[in-house]
Amino acid sequence: MLYTSTRNGAISISSAQAIKQGLSEEGGLFVPNSFPTVSKEDLEKMVDFSYNERAFFILKKYLTDFTDEELRNCVNQAYTREKFETESIAPLYGIDDKTYFLELWHGPTCAFKDMALQILPHFMTVSAKKTGETKTITILVATSGDTGKAALEGFKDVDGTKIAVFYPENGVSDIQKLQMITQQGGNVYVASVKGNFDDAQNGVKHIFTDDKYKAELAEKNIMLSSANSINFGRLVPQVVYYFNAYCELLKNDKIKSGDPINVVVPTGNFGNILAAYYAKQMGLPIGKLICASNENNVLTDFINTGIYNKKRSFHLTTSPSMDILISSNLERFLYEISGKDDRLISELMKQLNEDGVYEISDDMKKKVQENFFGGFCDDAATKETIHSTFERYSYLIDTHTAVAKNVFDQYKEKTGDETVTVIASTASPFKFAPSVLDAVKEEYDREVDEFRLLHELSEASGMKIPKSLEALQESERRFADVFDKNEMRQAVSGFLKI
Numbered sequence: 001m002l003y004t005s006t007r008n009g010a011i012s013i014s015s016a017q018a019i020k021q022g023l024s025e026e027g028g029l030f031v032p033n034s035f036p037t038v039s040k041e042d043l044e045k046m047v048d049f050s051y052n053e054r055a056f057f058i059l060k061k062y063l064t065d066f067t068d069e070e071l072r073n074c075v076n077q078a079y080t081r082e083k084f085e086t087e088s089i090a091p092l093y094g095i096d097d098k099t100y101f102l103e104l105w106h107g108p109t110c111a112f113k114d115m116a117l118q119i120l121p122h123f124m125t126v127s128a129k130k131t132g133e134t135k136t137i138t139i140l141v142a143t144s145g146d147t148g149k150a151a152l153e154g155f156k157d158v159d160g161t162k163i164a165v166f167y168p169e170n171g172v173s174d175i176q177k178l179q180m181i182t183q184q185g186g187n188v189y190v191a192s193v194k195g196n197f198d199d200a201q202n203g204v205k206h207i208f209t210d211d212k213y214k215a216e217l218a219e220k221n222i223m224l225s226s227a228n229s230i231n232f233g234r235l236v237p238q239v240v241y242y243f244n245a246y247c248e249l250l251k252n253d254k255i256k257s258g259d260p261i262n263v264v265v266p267t268g269n270f271g272n273i274l275a276a277y278y279a280k281q282m283g284l285p286i287g288k289l290i291c292a293s294n295e296n297n298v299l300t301d302f303i304n305t306g307i308y309n310k311k312r313s314f315h316l317t318t319s320p321s322m323d324i325l326i327s328s329n330l331e332r333f334l335y336e337i338s339g340k341d342d343r344l345i346s347e348l349m350k351q352l353n354e355d356g357v358y359e360i361s362d363d364m365k366k367k368v369q370e371n372f373f374g375g376f377c378d379d380a381a382t383k384e385t386i387h388s389t390f391e392r393y394s395y396l397i398d399t400h401t402a403v404a405k406n407v408f409d410q411y412k413e414k415t416g417d418e419t420v421t422v423i424a425s426t427a428s429p430f431k432f433a434p435s436v437l438d439a440v441k442e443e444y445d446r447e448v449d450e451f452r453l454l455h456e457l458s459e460a461s462g463m464k465i466p467k468s469l470e471a472l473q474e475s476e477r478r479f480a481d482v483f484d485k486n487e488m489r490q491a492v493s494g495f496l497k498i
């Protein structure tokens with residue numbers, strides 16, 4: 001399997017090279033040349049596999065330049081019982097016989113980003129070795145909250161790597177911020193940026209495309225790479241859990257072999273839902289992909305109109321990991337439905353960059369709507385959904401997952417579609433304790449610190465506080481730097497001491 005760029009079809013590289021590099025030189029994203037396939041018989045065979053065996057089976061189809069031993073080591077170092085609280089890694093929780101939450105938050109940072117970021121550092125070190133790399137790999141991350149911590153946790157003290165994380169000053173929750181500024185490890189750096197997530201992400205993208213700066217770093221034996229969901233090594237582990245969910249439904253006789261399922265994903269950067277689309281392209285029987293947004297509903301409008309317009313007001317919501325107006329991974333989907341038209345994709349992305357808007361052809365729009373349903377809900381509806389889900393099913397969901405549940409209810413109302421559905425549950429409710437508590441408890445003292453709220457939430461729900469969150473209270477605060485969005489390069493240089 002070889003990889004090319006969404007903006008330059010002349011590029012043809014191995015998966016190791018794509019993972020090491022992160023982003024293509026001209027700014028495009030790496031994509032596989034074709035989709036590997038998984039047959040009905042393969043799926044039936046996978047039913048008896050463990051999570052790690054399923055992961056190996058799927059990953060092997062993409063990372064064809066990795067040896068079996070290399071890939072098994074990556075998988076077995078990432079998905080362990082020490083790191084994930086449950087044997088099944090990504091369990092399903094059914095609230096009725098047609099609706100299942102896919103809990104992707106049992107990893108060390110309590111959000112779904114762990115599913116990919118626990119394995120990416122291992123992909124990265126193997127990829128460096130395979131491509132004869134001797135430079136220190138420096139990971140730059142812009143985060144809307146959850147990626148940053150998950151990347152720090154994944155890369156901390158991994159030999160031959162360093163990691164710098166930038167988060168928007170007022171765009172993450174208290175717990176998310178604490179998780180990052182208390183990060184342990186000798187190769188890590190964390191700073192905040194004055195601005196929103198898109199400012200932080202653009203800052204990182206500018207550094208990645210600054211050839212002069214990269215040459216300067218190369219002289220010091222340093223190379224940059226990305227752990228954002230633009231890295232193909234982030235995307236491919238996410239494909240795995242959709243196959244895993246299907247196998248679990250088969251195993252428990254909730255569906256029959258070949259039955260379609262729908263998938264609902266609370267969406268920000270379009271990474272998680274793109275992984276479900278990849279799974280579908282590989283042959284997993286997925287009907288509709290339901291793309292759920294919060295008030296930053298640029299994707300809802302895009303799916304419904306074919307016009308992507310980021311020129312709109314930016315809302316800080318109770319689902320901050322989805323407060324995004326530029327969904328980077330959409331580019332990979334556009335590439336597929338345009339018939340792999342690298343020139344068109346370059347042009348659309350240029351328009352987005354310069355004018356803040358682009359429109360796709362009717363033919364492409366048709367393909368968008370064949371695959372996706374788009375919907376959104378505001379904070380009040382999110383809160384109401386947490387409340388009603390808890391009342392009705394005694395099941396507590398976080399704000400992001402609630403956006404997905406709400407949009408799923410809208411979808412069912414509109415279409416009457418009764419297909420078995422998997423809703424991606426992307427964070428532990430404890431990670432967003434103030435908003436979740438607000439939804440399930442009428443009377444409580446809002447002035448107390450977030451740790452008191454964790455206990456309140458635990459009492460109200462009967463769920464145990466995740467250990468990693470409880471430990472934060474005692475942890476040393478290590479990072480306090482704040483930068484202007486134009487100063488991010490200086491911040492990186494300071495960290496790297498160049």
Ligand SMILES: *Cc1c(COP(=O)(O)O)cnc(C)c1O
Pocket residue numbers: 111112113146147229266267268269270271272273321322400426427
């Ligand atoms: C990152 C994140 C999302 C959005 O996922 P994308 O892959 O960016 O679409 C949703 N929920 C939570 C909790 C997240 O951390």
